[in-house]
Amino acid sequence: MQNGKRGVGSSIIVLLLLLAFMMPADASQYYINELLEANPPPQVLKEGPVVRVKQPGVQKQTPDEGSTEVEEEKPLRKVALTFDDGPEAHYTSRILDILQVEGVSATFFVVGEFVARYPKLVQRMYDDGHLIANHSHTHGDLSLLTNEEIIALELAPTSRAVEKLTGFYPMIMRPPYGSLRDDSVRYLKENGWKIVRWSLDTFDWDSRRNKPEQIITRIQTQHHPGAIVLMHCNGPATTRVLPDIIKTLRELGYQFVTVTQL
Numbered sequence: 510m511q512n513g514k515r516g517v518g519s520s521i522i523v524l525l526l527l528l529a530f531m532m533p534a535d536a537s538q539y540y541i542n543e544l545l546e547a548n549p550p551p552q553v554l555k556e557g558p559v560v561r562v563k564q565p566g567v568q569k570q571t572p573d574e575g576s577t578e579v580e581e582e583k584p585l586r587k588v589a590l591t592f593d594d595g596p597e598a599h600y601t602s603r604i605l606d607i608l609q610v611e612g613v614s615a616t617f618f619v620v621g622e623f624v625a626r627y628p629k630l631v632q633r634m635y636d637d638g639h640l641i642a643n644h645s646h647t648h649g650d651l652s653l654l655t656n657e658e659i660i661a662l663e664l665a666p667t668s669r670a671v672e673k674l675t676g677f678y679p680m681i682m683r684p685p686y687g688s689l690r691d692d693s694v695r696y697l698k699e700n701g702w703k704i705v706r707w708s709l710d711t712f713d714w715d716s717r718r719n720k721p722e723q724i725i726t727r728i729q730t731q732h733h734p735g736a737i738v739l740m741h742c743n744g745p746a747t748t749r750v751l752p753d754i755i756k757t758l759r760e761l762g763y764q765f766v767t768v769t770q771l
């Protein structure tokens with residue numbers, strides 16, 4: 510009997526030893542799982558860049574962290590939409606409607622003669638939060654004028670007309686056709702004027718190459734941070750393609766600002 514008891518006792522001891530031997534294996538597996546949960550490996554999405562799997566515990570400690578690293582790493586890209594030659598009767602209000610619906614701020618380089626003709630549109634540009642800038646009074650070639658004439662005959666009358674309507678006196682100008690002598694550039698700068706040209710021409714003014722798909726392709730291939738996009742107030746092509754231009758640039762990660770905010 511004693512042998513029998515001893516036999517049962519030995520079996521229990523062997524069983525306990527076996528259990529004791531197995532425990533560390535289970536515990537270490539559990540530990541590895543815990544580590545994996547705390548530090549998950551990077552996950553690669555099929556159609557996107559590498560993102561880190563969310564860590565709820567870590568996120569609680571850093572509430573300012575964005576939802577994914579992709580958003581955090583996206584550089585801030587700004588672009589300025591600019592509209593020349595307005596205001597005019599047919600398309601300018603439609604452009605303003607589109608910008609309003611999209612919540613986009615833009616810059617309007619206005620022509621003085623048209624400011625006097627369409628004061629309500631200038632007022633609306635200002636009230637909608639757009640920047641109004643100077644595109645001369647008569648849309649003439651400024652390279653044919655003396656420096657004094659450029660200011661007295663072309664720039665000052667336009668800015669005065671804008672100021673009369675809005676209280677804002679523009680000191681930013683874009684020469685019609687981009688035409689300005691070097692000595693005039695220096696003279697205008699010395700007199701406090703900022704000259705803004707453009708870096709991306711949509712060619713919305715050119716009927717041979719202003720089909721919507723041509724303009725969108727130009728945007729897709731020539732966009733860059735800080736781009737100044739040239740468009741015009743007075744053409745049907747611009748109003749047709751503007752919603753798609755805004756959509757395309759948004760998808761590329763751009764924020765819309767005025768030329769002074771670039």
Ligand SMILES: [Zn+2]
Pocket residue numbers: 593594644648685686
């Ligand atoms: Zn122009």
